[in-house]
Amino acid sequence: MNSRSFIFLFFVSVTLCSHSPQASAVARSFQLSVQTSSPFSIALDNLQSQIDYTFESIGLLRRAMTHASYSEENNKALSVLGGRLIEASAALQLLTKNVDISTKDLNRLIVEIDNVENSCSADGTHLGLQKIVRVSSKTNSTSPAVVCSAFRAIFGAIAVDTGSLDEARSVFWKVHKGGFGRAVAM
Ligand SMILES: *[C@@H]1O[C@H](CO)[C@@H](O)[C@H](O)[C@H]1NC(C)=O
DSSP: OOHHHHHHHHHHHHHHHHHOHHHHHHHHHHHHHHHHHOHHHHHHHHHHHHHTOOOSSHHHHHHHTBOTTTOSSOSHHHHHHHHHHHHHHHHHHHHHHOTTOOHHHHHHHHHHHTOIIIIIHHHHHHTTHHHHSBOOTTSOTTSHHHHHHHHHHHHHHHHHHHTSSHHHHHHHHHHOOSHHHHHHHO
């Protein structure tokens, strides 16, 4: 069989399969069992319960939990959005409490809440992201930079999922642990 007729037959069989309800039911249940049995999918489900947010588009959470070392399709851009969102949320909260805050204090507290070494990786580790995030075999998934990018990307992903910053902001305050809460309350 030459390659052209092979390709033709391939398309005929794909077309026939996709028109058979039985075949697509089999395909769906196969897909379902693949989805429910993969440890990564289970971890994504658990993470959604932990953050108390269910994604419309689970692909966004899958991407948020994918480090740049693992795939071209990764969390880098979502992480940029998430980081900015955390900073803006912190600034809003601080200014709401005290509109006279100095720029020096404001900047210091913003840096503190999104600090890679402490706040950000501590929050991410608390959620267990080091065990979920997909990295290449040469990458250490417990390193603060990896955990942090995954943590920030969650909020970028929620913002894209909802088309708004509000839900992402409220999920951030729910999962954020650490010193900044005390600083804001002062
Ligand atoms: C991975 O990173 C963590 C945190 O930085 C470190 O404690 C650990 O030793 C590293 N593991 C390896 C195998 O390099």
